[in-house]
Amino acid sequence: MPSVTRKPQANREERRQQIERRLLEATDRLMSDGSSFTELSVDRLATEAGISRASFYIYFEDKGHLLRRLATQVFADLTEAAQKWWSVADRHDYADAHAGIDGIIAAYRAHQPVLVALNEMAPYDVGARETYRELLDGVADGVTTVIRGGQAAGTIRSELPAATTATALTWMVERSCQQNLPHNPRTYDAELADVLTEIIWGALYLKAAPTR
Structure with a gap:
């Protein structure tokens, strides 16, 4: 009878x-x-998370390593939000694009402190800078797929270079969130979602955005 014991590596990764x-x-x-x-010490972070200092160092080399791993978690949430548009992009529906942007803004708002910290460290921490670039490149890849699919279907402008356009739009959304959300209340988020969706839709689609 085969063993049903989980592999130690799987248990460690889950932990x-x-x-x-x-x-x-x-x-x-x-x-x-x-x-x-x-300003946050490892002791304070570990205590707040309900783990020991020893447990922290089992999984992380230092705070810089932690920040890079946290950024990966945050971008997983951002990508999940973007899937509200990407996963149904073949419907070519403005509401889907808006739902994706709205979700990205909500995820950015929820994890704003970590993303601010990553931006602050990126200029002088090579690891943070490379991690941030790689994570944003991953988002741009998702947008590239949407653009190429729309171009093949004849709904997105065929003259646009897909990868370059996707990178530009990804950084536009990132910079808009990074520069504006820390200084504005949550009531601002809906307005930002409307504006970003209008810009993205107008840049990509042959069909005009619906009148609001």
């Missing part, structure tokens, strides 16, 4: 993911209270 999620929530809470990431 890592649980700890990363708890540390992400802890970092969001502590930074939302006004602390900067550089």
Whole structure:
């Protein structure tokens, strides 16, 4: 009879993911209270997440390593939000595009402290900078797929270079969130979603956006 015991590697990876999620929530809470990431000690982060200092160092080399892993978690949430559009892009529906942008803004708002910390560290931390670039490239790849699919279907402008356009739009959304959300209340988010969706739709689609 084959053993049903899970492989140690699988258990370790599951444990890592649980700890990363708890540390992400802890970092969001502590930074939302006004602390900067550089001010947060490993002891304080571990205590807030309900883990030991020893457990922290089992999975992370230092705070920089933690931040890179947290960024991966955050971008997983951002990508999940974007799938509200990407997964049904073949419907060519403005409402789907708006739902995707609205979800991205909500995810950015929820994890704003971590993304702000990543932006702050990127200029002088090579690892943070490369991680941020790789994660945004992954988002741009998703948008590229949408653009190429729309071009094949005749709904998106055929003259647009798909990859370059996707990169430009991805960075537009990222910079808009990074520069504006920290300084505006949640009531601003719906307006930003409307504006970004209008810009993206107008740039890509042959069909005009619906009148609001």
